[in-house]
Amino acid sequence: METVTTISDIRKAVAKAKSDGKTIGLVPTMGALHAGHLSLIEAAKTKCDFIVVSIFVNPTQFGPTEDLDKYPRDFETDQAMCKKTGADIIFAPTDKEMYPIQNLTWVTVEKITENLCGKSRPQHFRGVTTVCTKLFNIVQPDLAYFGQKDAQQAIVIQRMVADMNMPLEIVVCPIIREPDGLAMSSRNKYLTNDQRTDACLLYKALIECEKMVSNGQRNTNTIRTIMLDVLGRSKNITPQYISFVDCQTLKNIEVIESKALVAIAANLGKTRLIDNIIVDAGI
Numbered sequence: 001m002e003t004v005t006t007i008s009d010i011r012k013a014v015a016k017a018k019s020d021g022k023t024i025g026l027v028p029t030m031g032a033l034h035a036g037h038l039s040l041i042e043a044a045k046t047k048c049d050f051i052v053v054s055i056f057v058n059p060t061q062f063g064p065t066e067d068l069d070k071y072p073r074d075f076e077t078d079q080a081m082c083k084k085t086g087a088d089i090i091f092a093p094t095d096k097e098m099y100p101i102q103n104l105t106w107v108t109v110e111k112i113t114e115n116l117c118g119k120s121r122p123q124h125f126r127g128v129t130t131v132c133t134k135l136f137n138i139v140q141p142d143l144a145y146f147g148q149k150d151a152q153q154a155i156v157i158q159r160m161v162a163d164m165n166m167p168l169e170i171v172v173c174p175i176i177r178e179p180d181g182l183a184m185s186s187r188n189k190y191l192t193n194d195q196r197t198d199a200c201l202l203y204k205a206l207i208e209c210e211k212m213v214s215n216g217q218r219n220t221n222t223i224r225t226i227m228l229d230v231l232g233r234s235k236n237i238t239p240q241y242i243s244f245v246d247c248q249t250l251k252n253i254e255v256i257e258s259k260a261l262v263a264i265a266a267n268l269g270k271t272r273l274i275d276n277i278i279v280d281a282g283i
């Protein structure tokens, strides 16, 4: 497995693979890889014969007070994990390679970036959609793989690709969890032992929601109150939002009538964690 750091080298490698008739899969990541990332590579292996993993901690998606500087970076371990899982090449550009001059051109998706994480992270999705557009233009994959873990991100990227007629397919893969239910995340590394123990309450709250919906509860305010009680079992958890939204428009839902995305964001100390499930009242 090769690692390249320049746009010209990844373009050459992809051009060669395309000329050999291979289907190109891209797995965009910020590194500090875990089993969630590897599941995207595994999924890519089922449909693609040349898999590019990009590793780039994208500065434009971090707010000024966020964790860009301390974001976990462990390139050698990432390389070993990619190799073992069967990636063909890592594209790990520097900031200068991706943003050689002041970036004046931004890709923004309206409306669906305003709710949920967009409320507290106003520039975040602009950074994500801009860097993904750049990665799609650089790598020109046939398919790109994203995790349901970042549900809003996946919906925003799918919408951008549809609106802009970008010539690739977006595949969204299920959330990989720790044995206690905590969604895997590079940011879990920040948690203290106590915080880590309590972090599974996010998932427990989502499971409680799922149970209530399957028992016929449809009122989101009622469900939210119970979910807040679950999170309230830990003093370490400060909920940021528990939202019930339409899976396409991401507009808030008062009464669950069919499918709904139930999304949680909460702080454990300075660490912000997110998780979600999709519930279906129509079943």
Ligand code: AMP
Pocket: 028, 029, 030, 031, 035, 036, 037, 039, 040, 145, 146, 147, 148, 149, 150, 173, 174, 175, 176, 177, 183, 184, 185, 186
């Ligand atoms: P990140 O490195 O955090 O930017 O994540 C890179 C990709 O991995 C994104 O598409 C994430 O949604 C996905 N991802 C992160 N955590 C998980 C997880 N626990 N399960 C599945 N996919 C994940």
